[in-house]
Amino acid sequence: MNLKLQKIIPQLITVLVVVLVFGFFTYNAQINMENRGIDFGYGFLSQESSFDVQFSLIEYDGSHSYFRAYLVGLLNTILVSVIGIIIATILGVIVGVARLSPNYLINQFAAFYVEFFRNIPLLLQIFFWYFAALRALPLPQDADAMLGVFFLTIKGLYVPAFVWENLNVFLYSIIAAIIAIVVIRIHARKVQETQGKQLPVFWISVGLIFILPLLSFLIGGVSLSFEIPKLKQLAATSFKYEGGLSLPPELIALTLSLALYTATFIAECVRAGIQGVGKGQKEAAASIGLNPNQVLKLVVMPQALRIIIPPTTNQYLNLTKNSSLAAAIAYPDLVLVFAGTALMQTGKAIEIVSITMLTYLSLSISISILMNWYNKKIAIKEK
């Protein structure tokens, strides 16, 4: 009896405190909203937003709803995160491997990079790229073309746009190639398990992924041309590029700083992962006659990835959350468009901040659930 009470009382007290705090907050919120004449509700999402957004992936203007504005912000956040993650991964893997290089100069260079970018606040780096580095770029009319088609100016980067004909045929061919590769891999494994022969899977895959899309150009009627940005004079001193794709400087500054910053952490994860595979593993693999490529593919990488992937996913999540710093340089991401402009216009502080937080929360919780599942799957199964 006494023991049971000892177990229940602390829990009851804690729950009571939590309930009291939350009750206190909601009670106050109700009174405050009544006093200010604000009503609580999510109905405003379907109202007309009547503000414009500088950069949007989907069609959007002031006549669309607040929900549409939310989608614009969310898509922009995802765009920055995806580009940032790709660049950060490539850079991080290179730097992480370079830190383990036997070449003294290379590993010192990599160490310098990591120590340098890791110890400076991300916001400061974003400001540096946006306000200092990118402002030093030439005006549109003075810009030199890089490789003849890229124009890097103070107003952003202008790149040629792809103009496709029969794009769907091309995509189908790529999908077909991927399916074929998967089938061949399964077949190759079967052959190896039953007959002990190894098929040159890698070269077949490379061949397929090039040849099938190429065929779609030759036979399938796909054609690709480029729309190169052209300088156009608007007024005496005002110039602009037309055609092609334009990437605003906010996007460039943000992705660049996010990628450079996160790459340092990914590099450390990669280094830890590779160092975590014991030397004996490599030697044992070599001694049973695997060639260096097979050692890397079959022995080192599976073990290293087990160490690398969980913290790296964490870094991806951090990058996505850090992309909310976009608000500081007016890149229209979720925080700026929705928790900034939309909040100012509607005054629905509680609703909007809660939606924004829930969005990030659901994103990171779903990724961490995925991560836990993956961790369980690859964990060493000891007997």
Added chain:
Amino acid sequence: MSKINFLKPDKENLNTFLYLGSFLFIISIIDVFLNSFFSLNITGFLPSSLSFLIPIILGFIGLHFIRIEHSGYKFLDQVNKNINTNNFNAILSLLIIFIIIKSIPPVLSWFVVDASFAGDSKDVCSGTGACWTYIKVWFRRFMYGMYPNAEQWRINLSFIALALLGSVGYFATEKFKKYLTLYYVVIYPFIAFLFIFFFISGGPIFFDFSYGIIAAVISIIIGFFIPSKFKFYYFIFVPITLYIALKYFIFYEELIELGKLDGLNWVETGAWGGLSLTFIISFFCLIFCFPIGMAFALGRRSDFPLIRYISIGFIEFWRGVPLITVLFMSAVMFPMFLPADFFIDKLVRCIIAISLFEAAYVAEVIRGGLQALPRGQYEAAKSLGMGYWRMHIFVILPQALKLVIPGIANTFLALVKDTPLIFVVGLLEIVGMLNLAKTNPEWLGFAMEGYVFAAIIFWIICYAMSKYSYNLEQKYKTER
């Protein structure tokens, strides 16, 4: 002398290869060096693309020639082992050497040679280099924000005093060593709070808050003498009772009088800023987030399911949202949750928000340490008859915290690097002040200098912190 095969340098013709190789290598270095420092191009007579590539070709051949194993020269073997193991490494090494040589002159000229230091107006900054005059003129603003110039000695004095008080641990004799934890966890933060409350602000701004602080400190000090059995109930009830007693019954008027120190002008928190604000915020958040995080780490591993779920909910919530939205919440949403006449200062709201946010990360780090401890430690402590609190304070936590020093240091580093985000609520620490200064019409166009200046400061702080944590880790490393 045997036949020379240029594709395969061997030991027999060591000297020939050595002289030839180092000659080519040095030629290539000299070429780049002259090109970069004196803008001379000694290979200018060649076609431009060839002239551009000639150093790397010469250097590559040179390094190829001197790549001879077991040459007998110690220096040569070292070089080969470190930068010249194969062709690919040789090219990378050459590229890095060339990049370093190439980048020295522009960096040097921007930082020092062409930079302007003297004077106190924009006119002296006409060169191509950095304008450090800008930093010099704005230095006080970058350090102290909008804090009045005449009062800045208060900040300096407080920081010096706090630094001295903080270093007490180094001079403590063995006799006082056991009180150090109490000192650093309870007394020192309290003194720091008093300094900032009375001295830097000079007014009763944290007023409603101060009852809570006083109540908490008194109850914690008494709490050390309470048997562990009742500690849990004690820490829930006593602070609340004390708070109510302090606020409504005891010396209410006296505290208000105490809040207004004579002779010190009140400086509102909106005027605080610059690097000193970075320090103040990081300091308080560090102090608050650690115990909160510890509590939630223990809560997450608690045997009581309800406490466990609440802790998991708390931790996952704060870890799932970006700090900027948390600050947004503290700015626009939090006032809605408080009674209309209840006012909490902006700075305090910021400190609470950042502390709770970082506490979740600290909790996860500490949980890692708790999980890493073998079960035997718990069982041994229990078999000695220790209760929950005694077991954790004397056996579990000291070992767990030792294990997670690097993780905690990383969290603290992240905290310091996150402080610039307080621009969201309108507080301007050093990065915010830089942005303000750069829009000043008298000083347009010096954004670069400001950011470089702030980057150097942050880099030094963060690098020193990470090196210090590394030392701590080495110091407390115990064989297990």
